[in-house]
Amino acid sequence: MKSLIRIYDLATGRADTLIALDRHIEAPNWTPDGDALIVNGDGRLYRVDLNSPALGLIETGFATKINNDHGISPDGSQLVISDSTEDGESAIYTLPASGGQPKRVTPLVPSYWHGWSPDGKTLAYTAKRGASYQIYTCHVAGGDETQITNDFDHCDGPDYTPDGEWIWFNGERDGNVDLWRVRPDGGEAEKMTSGDSVNWFPHPSPDGRNVLYLAYQAGTQGHPGGKDVELRLMPTEGGQSKVLLELYGGQGTINVPCWAPDGSKFAFMSYEAD
Template sequence: MRSSVEIHNIVTGRTRVVWQTEKLVEAPNFSRDGRFLVINGDGVLYRLALAGGGPERIDTGFAVQCNNDHGLSPDGRLLVVSDKVEFGKSAIYVLPAEGGAPRLVTPNLPSYWHGWSPDGETLAYCGIRGDAFDIYTIPVEGGAELRLTFGEGRNDGPDYSPDGAWIYFNSSRTGLMQIWRVRPDGSEPTRITDSPYGDWFPHPSPDGKHLLVLSYDGDVFDHPRDLDVRLRLMDMDGGNARILFELFGGQGTMNVPNWSPDGSEFAFVRYAPA
């Protein structure tokens, strides 16, 4: 076993295995009806039914060098992917959720998708412009990107609160990577975590009650795979933080939104040494 796709229930505290494979797969998203997960592996995306049966490939057209920054629209009709076939750098595309031809959202590269606004109209992503890793948003139909951070350390992993009032992200502006949030217009940057860990990929629960965070040891740089990490749950303001469990993982474990529609569970990937 190389990759174990699993689901943890925060109500019961139990974890169940959905599927295991000798291949490297990453970054599960829940479908809007809760019946399947979307995962990536070998540059393409798959639909993994929770009822069993194994993964089914999603037709992403020419986009066959997808990374693990992908997700479904709030209404479940569209799929967003980050792929580098066309330009040699990660670019953001949208396509029908059932599969189809990708449509480029922004020509500004590289860009790595991470969040979709609750109204379905806006995408949030990490863009690298020069040497600066910053948070941007853009209408899903394309247009001008809006820059929300301005090189205050490395900024990555944006995801919207369910009411659309905040965009949560991770930033190294204080030294260690920690969780912050900002208004969609870029105002009111607010620090959420003050931990000894390297905190990455904050995902607010759909009911607005919890924030899920992937935490590395404090001396780890970036977000590599195959390390001992922990998944932490906290209030939306960072209060009442606790470790749910530790696992061997990191990159690919939960880079993108991974909550079930009702907010009782989340999906993740656990790894075994390569």
């Protein structure tokens, strides 16, 4: 498997390859200073400088089973990871942006991080506390968690709008996976997509105008890798989506927030089978 770290430019419609790697790499974040991407692979976290692209290992202490649900605080001072080293199932931790020993946030597992509120105070994540995965939030320092959804068969991928007024996520009901948005207190849940595609991982743009997401073909179960998928863009207030790119990917392509700080570009992964 070859992993391609790529950057899509909205103005030109071009998707350029930053670096191609002969190993499995997933889920690029774009740092708030605009200088680098953060990715994961083989249970570790890496920094990729845009001016000199190569994998630079980030020290994460005992956490060596990091999955592709990781991110960066709005001020760029902290990283957040989802790691299963301690319990065998994913828990959420924070650590300094330069690397260091992780501090546990969620005592309960499984918990998978996906969004950081614009004010830097709250984390949004998907977690299984009963029969199904729902959306939860908690303070970045830990403490009691708040359940935001409760009547879906499965939820994933929560990400905040830049004004903090909404949390977008993908929610499954009766076998249909659509994009939804909900207020941070759990109110006013609104379905934002329809149709046959299986829609995952919505990411509102920094200017608040659009939402980037991953679309699988009808009938896809879960969010597998190694599939023919589309990256789509839709207006934040709803409406017709636009297909930006068709690619081979899925799991690992845009699991986490991936927009450049100025909103002109976004990072993503595509793959080439051996």
